[in-house]
Amino acid sequence: MAMPTIGLVEMGHFLLLMAFAVAVIQSVVPMIGAARDDSAMLEVAKPAALGQFACLTLAFAVLMQAYIISDFSVANVATNSHSSKPMIYKISGTWGNHEGSLVLWVWILALFGAGVAVLGRNLPDRFKARVLAVQGMIGLGFLAFIVFTSNPFERLDPAPLDGQGLNPILQDPGLAIHPPMLYLGYVGFSTTFSFAIAALLEGRIDPTWARWMRPWTLAAWTFLTLGIALGSWWAYYELGWGGYWFWDPVENASFMPWLAGTALLHSAIVVEKRNTLKSWTILLAILTFSLSLLGTFLVRSGVLTSVHAFATDPERGVFILALLVIAVGGSLLLYAWRAPSLESGGIFSAVSREGSLLLNNLLLATAAATVLLGTLYPLFLDALGGPKISVGPPYFNATFLPLMIPLAIVLPIGVLMAWKRGNLPSALRRALPAVIAMAVIATVIVFLVAPKSAMATFGIAIGVWVIAGSVFELLSRAGFPNMGAARVWNRLCGLPRAAFAMTVAHIGLGVLILGVTVSSTAQVERILTLAEGETVDLAGYDITLASISDVRGPNYVAERATFDVSRGGSEIATLFSERRFFPVERNNTTEAGIDTGLLRDIYLVIGEEVEPGRFNVRLYYNPLAFWIWGGAGLMGIAGLISLADRRHRIGAPQPARSRRPADAQA
């Protein structure tokens, strides 16, 4: 089995070394070129970025090939794959481990570098060369990490007859695409980091800079949003506890850059429109990627124990820590040196669109900081000689939610404010229709759902407030209620896509708030034992354990429970829940049977046989559960809509452009 690829695997290793060499050129030559204003040296940046992408694409393909043909002479394949695994999991096994996931990491980094090289036609040469050089430096650090500590192409001699398998819990379609999505997100923020560093080096930040950076921030943010949503959805249906977010260190690792990235997306608008908040925006651009790097460190070094941790190796931890110190420490020092000299732009009053965006930023940044504190607290305590502890949901719920509530309350008023100097009474007056809509809808919902607590009522009201306010803002931008329906419609059609994107994203947030509030406050949970043929009631639904049977999958055997779900005598669904045993990995997984509806999920899980013929079962009625991922999905779609705005492609008006060529040659 090992014969056909002898050579190919070594070629993969060689390609990694090539990429490393190219990264050296990419990080050094354009930087010297920028310092000396040598256009020949600046021109090296683009082919280097493309060359690095080509090398890494081929290297990644070689590794994937080794997984596809189950080449167990490669140590990485032998430890993480098995010949009996379905093809999709052989392929996803490529990045389901430490070495492979790092190759994916640098490949995506190179993908974004190549993207800037090809798509950034409107960028001035010197600026673009610096962006690509910074991109090259990050690549250099991580390629060194791979080449020196985590070679994915290491051979195993003698080759074992078969592999060790992949953790069964990771063998799932959702999880096959979750890591690439997540990486596209947080590695994508490398571009905003590079844009920030390049701008600090240039010593100039203006609205044009914010406009150049915007599509890259948006792309990364969109992928990260979708990646986090996928991960949480996976946790929901795969872990079998009806939960979807656990404040696990690894979840937090992806959530912190999301919070910072969301703040960045908003503050960059202020730079673009008003040429102010510049040093803050630069700092956010640096911090967002720094948090991504920190996430990589936490996951890869194993300093925090987590259900997601792959392998722990202190040597690797030291290496990533060194990378982190160089990248983050270096960029923050550069920031401290250059940021004070940035001219501050226009001033604005606290009550204005800028003011509300600043508040949004402070809340999001504080939220990111509280998550960071909660995630690292066990580490602090341990380092100070305290006990080993883990910080759980109570801390996060107590600190994170109080920050999100004012954020959601201010949002609909903020979007109605004028730039520079807003007027609170007038904004409130304009928000009146939204307030009325919210009051009506919230009353109806409160009447229908009859929430059991004040908390639930409050959460529902906030969710509706955000949605009503967002819809109203879009309509008012089109002239409602001062103009006729036909004119409003016409003007609505003429609005830029970015305006719709903002509305959709904010509606998504409202939907998410409703989903989280209702599913957590009105969930019905029943844990009991059932025998075949027995029926129980679950929130008005009749759940019957119809049968238990043994089934055989491609690489597992399972005990499958068939549940009949009916209501008032009419059949609604037949659901299957399985307890799977994977013989190769000697591990169990649980598959929940879920009937997803617009308004509620029925979520059934089979447990162990407690006495002959009687099984433990966990039954959940999760109202509005779908809204959680629906809301996150809307945010992701909003990102895509905004990316499709033609203003990004044609670059719109660029006041600075005429000066640029002269700049580059001066």
Added chain:
Amino acid sequence: MRRTLFFLIPAVVFVVIGVFLGLGLTRDPQVLPSALLDEPVPAFDLAAIEGHDKPGLATSDLKGELMLVNIFASWCLPCQVEHPQITELAEEGIKVQAINYKDKPEDARQWLDALGDPFTRIGADPEGRAGIDWGVYGVPETFVVDADGTIVYKHVGPIQERDLPKLRSVIEGLNG
């Protein structure tokens, strides 16, 4: 100057976090606080691996002298990685006992035939019951048990070349 200091705040905060991250690395996450540390070995009695020539293992066998108890399985690749080191320790005269965890007898026999059998006694734990009593998180794990039958040290994961000095110092500390 005041302005520069203000802009240095993020870097200073990062330095503090960085120091803690560094300290975190010096604390081996594999040293899990084992509830069994400084406790007597749990009560268990395991039969020999079916068809294998080494006798089984029980609590009463873990007394009288210092020894290692290695939890291994044929399906576990890291066990293969640590096997040369385990063999080396056994050849130095340290008594190494084993528990064959969640394994099939024929697989275990084949594995021992292929890689060598440095163990004095091997208890077969096909269901992993004894593993639960020993608080096994994942194979391989190795315990150091002193002459009184008390667990004094636990190593999680494969014993690699670089782990040997630490292990030897634990053992010598007890013997000396």
